[in-house]
Amino acid sequence: MLDLRAVTAGYPGHPPVFRDVSLTVAPGESAGLLGPSGCGKSTLARVAALLHRPDAGTLHLDGERIRHWRHRAPRAQRTAFGVVFQQPRLSADPRLTLADLVAEPLRATGDREHLGERVAALAARVGLTGDLLSRRPHEVSDGQLQRACLARALVLRPRWLVCDEMTAMLDASTTAALVGVVEEYRAETGAGLLAVGHDRVLLDRWCDRTVEWSSLITPAAQAPAR
Numbered sequence: 001m002l003d004l005r006a007v008t009a010g011y012p013g014h015p016p017v018f019r020d021v022s023l024t025v026a027p028g029e030s031a032g033l034l035g036p037s038g039c040g041k042s043t044l045a046r047v048a049a050l051l052h053r054p055d056a057g058t059l060h061l062d063g064e065r066i067r068h069w070r071h072r073a074p075r076a077q078r079t080a081f082g083v084v085f086q087q088p089r090l091s092a093d094p095r096l097t098l099a100d101l102v103a104e105p106l107r108a109t110g111d112r113e114h115l116g117e118r119v120a121a122l123a124a125r126v127g128l129t130g131d132l133l134s135r136r137p138h139e140v141s142d143g144q145l146q147r148a149c150l151a152r153a154l155v156l157r158p159r160w161l162v163c164d165e166m167t168a169m170l171d172a173s174t175t176a177a178l179v180g181v182v183e184e185y186r187a188e189t190g191a192g193l194l195a196v197g198h199d200r201v202l203l204d205r206w207c208d209r210t211v212e213w214s215s216l217i218t219p220a221a222q223a224p225a226r
């Protein structure tokens with residue numbers, strides 16, 4: 001269970017982006033989060049994935065209260081999440097080949113057993129050929145790079161996936177392919193999913209339920225647009 005209760009979050013030097021937001025995703029469930037630009041969806045998703053420390057509120061992950069975020073979170077909690085962001089170029093080290101990008105979490109955690117085979121299997125799953133794996137980010141398209149970022153998110157076999165507008169800049173066939181990979185992985189592992197997006201049709205098709213940001217928040221709790 002991913003259980004966010006009365007979370008208030010924002011950025012230093014600014015009023016909170018939102019206050020007292022609660023959201024629960026059951027084990028194995030897929031929840032879509034829909035809302036207008038700038039309301040705080042990504043911030044909430046980052047809090048949920050332990051990447052952004054909230055100012056107040058609680059997060060329980062599979063029954064355990066989270067007390068630390070980012071590098072301070074215990075490895076077992078950090079690696080429970082696979083996260084894919086909207087803009088692959090902002091989350092990919094331009095010096096790495098796509099193969100090394102996919103392998104990055106394995107190297108970071110020291111889990112190098114059968115590394116080459118695991119990367120190759122995931123690359124095949126997301127539709128990356130051997131030729132593409134040897135290229136660097138500037139030598140591939142956004143869609144190809146996003147495929148590598150999804151493979152990287154899956155390589156530690158997370159229990160939870162957070163996809164923050166993963167397909168926003170992709171064409172329809174790449175969107176369908178990546179959503180298909182996520183769903184195949186979830187069917188195999190029982191992983192839960194929080195998918196943030198603007199596209200109601202996509203989220204309704206993809207997820208067990210779609211949550212509107214406006215239903216999470218009282219008008220007084222939303223900070224004015226900055």
Ligand SMILES: Nc1ncnc2c1ncn2[C@@H]1O[C@H](COP(=O)(O)OP(=O)(O)OP(=O)(O)O)[C@@H](O)[C@H]1O
Pocket residue numbers: 011014017035036037038039040041042043044225226
């Ligand atoms: N690093 C930051 N420092 C200061 N303010 C930030 C930072 N990141 C985001 N914000 C602000 O926080 C608010 C919420 O941003 P967030 O990215 O969570 O919204 P969002 O709902 O995901 O938007 P979008 O749908 O456009 O991606 C926005 O007003 C944004 O300008």
